[in-house]
Amino acid sequence: MPDRASCLIDKLSHYIHLDDSHKQHLASIEKSERSYPASTEIHQVGDLTRDLYVVKSGWLFSYTDLPDGRRQIVKIHHPGDILGFPDVALRHSTTTLRTVEAVCLCPFPKTSLDVIFRESPRLSALILSIALRDQVVFIDVLRAMGRMNAQERIGYMLLDLIARLRITNSKMTDTIRLPLTQGQIGDYLGLTNVYVSRTLLRMEEDGYIRRDGNHVQILREDEMIAATDFHDRYADMDVSWFPEH
């Protein structure tokens, strides 16, 4: 069975070796892929969520609004990410999912987790580990929001993005394409569009970054890592305790 048949296999085989029976299970639960245009909401807060998705291409984000319109972007999703996990436990979605640009998703039904849990302890452990690692990342973001100033937050965000993009794209260097508006960056970091603009200008003046349209180049990465006490949570996952099969 060829690996490229399935987004899920692609994603999960990054972490552990999958034998043929694993691959058969995973391939069988995946529906056919779906495409969505830019700036589209795929599901809303409160929707009944039946499917999880693996991102095949494009950027998306999840957000929640307060009743008065204040918005918090909760997570930015890239190719390879699995979407919808936080809602598995809760029946109704707690966030709205929105595309940044045209995207392609591979859906699979939430109920098929049941199959995975029955058939493969090893895959189950991997799924738990991915969820727990995401939780650690949320804790890092929380610290940034609670205790960092605007420049540190933006630095942290850039470092996090580049670390994540390096997982799947090993030829990533120090330049990333950032297809978010400054308003969206602000909604992610708890700032306003105006202040994001001002801070980015300031960082460019001070030689931390260089910008060219959508693209941001990180010039003093080591310094930014030190200033934000950044830790790459994506590089090392502890798979040593996983069951055999």
Next chain:
Amino acid sequence: MPDRASCLIDKLSHYIHLDDSHKQHLASIEKSERSYPASTEIHQVGDLTRDLYVVKSGWLFSYTDLPDGRRQIVKIHHPGDILGFPDVALRHSTTTLRTVEAVCLCPFPKTSLDVIFRESPRLSALILSIALRDQVVFIDVLRAMGRMNAQERIGYMLLDLIARLRITNSKMTDTIRLPLTQGQIGDYLGLTNVYVSRTLLRMEEDGYIRRDGNHVQILREDEMIAATDFHDRYADMDVSWFPEH
């Protein structure tokens, strides 16, 4: 086998029915309980974590510091909570764990998750669900930190605490014991001790709360729920998709 033999059984049987084989597994992995005095660090950032804990009594919290000393309290732990999950995926602890008051913990080794995953898909699914529900709670906190002002954050924190205490203690009314200093509340909510003091006074003047030593009574709960768009994530967990055994 009596339920009270194990903290873990107590905790997990809140969510699903456990048959005798489940209980035997769980009871077998639990070590003997340990006590710690108030204001003690149980483990530090970077420690190798071999054990998870169930809290039997007392309050604790997990925190991380920035290099310059700014502190972020990440999570407040109560009796019934399982500690250490976020570190399962990562080998080294990402937070420091500190007692607020004298506590009693029931440790069990991280490696015994392996056994659970091999033996019981149903328990595995429950553990995943608990982890994912925690993730949703982190997202709620994130939104509070990113987009709420001081009074809303404190209101949110009180509502969250009371909702969590109501899980295990159904006779909870509208008054909670809050054994945290105002500095710790600030470290949790991204504020300073001074501003926490001022805001609590203000909330008392305005009739939102009443205070008496450690105890806080919530007077206008419905209003606070509306103002913070609070959702109780603890009351309803979706266990419908769990495997049979």
Next chain:
DNA sequence: TCGCCTCGTCAAACCAGGTTTAAGCGCGAC
């Protein structure tokens, strides 16, 4: 092709929520 509209970015003036620092007070521990 022109002109119009929208959206994103940037600027400037003004404002406010939260911080910093410091001092006084009450209370429990030693």
Next chain:
DNA sequence: GTCGCGCTTAAACCTGGTTTGACGAGGCGA
């Protein structure tokens, strides 16, 4: 008794938010 800790209060300060408006680029219809 006094030492230390936590809470309160006050004053100066500042980071970051709000508002408004200008400018430029891209998309689109006439």
